[in-house]
Amino acid sequence: MSALKDQLHSDLITSMKARDALRTSTLRMVLSAITNAEVAGKEVRELTDEDVIAVLGSEAKKRREAAEAFAEGDRSELAEKEKAEAAILADYLPAQLTADEITAIVTAAVDSTESAGAGMKAMGRVMGVVSPQVKGKADGGAVAAEVKRQLGA
Incomplete structure (x- = not known):
């Protein structure tokens, strides 16, 4: 079992003992999502910490989008x-990159792929370099927007 999944299980037990209803329900929800990811596909598999972070990231994104919809x-x-x-899910995710850090990573990728001024034709090439560096640490939409901005699209 991944270390992060173990941490989530132990934190769930702790929150249940502390009678923290919000944290308990959130951890149950994310553990359920992890289990669903494990049994999805043709065969059952054990998720790695990286896979668990991806599930946490997607669940956190769902919460942010739902909060915006409810606010509207x-x-x-x-x-x-x-x-x-x-916010509870954010405790388990890696620290998110700031806008300046995303800009610096994208600038370095544009320079390394020699894509400056190439326009949208170079989007895939630049995103291929940037994506592994920001995976789980930044919102994909924000990264794509920055790549488009720097490529002049």
Whole structure:
């Protein structure tokens, strides 16, 4: 079992003993998502820490998007709950990159692939270099937007 999954299980037990309902329900939800990912596909497999981080990232993204939707619909109490769940999940994710760090990584990738001024034709080449560096540490939409900006699209 991955170390991160073990940590989630032990934190779930701790939160249950502390009667922390929000943390308990959030950890149960993410452990369920991890189990679903393990049994998805043709055969059952054990997720690595990297795979668990990917599941955590997708669940955190769902929470952020739901919070925005609830806020737009004047459902502030539900938006706050979603934000709180996202904050709990953020504790288990690697530190997120700042906009300046994303810009620096993309600039280095554009320089290394000699794609400056190539426009959208070079998007795939640049994203191929950038994606492994930011995986799990930055929102893909923000990274793609920065690549488009630097390629002049």
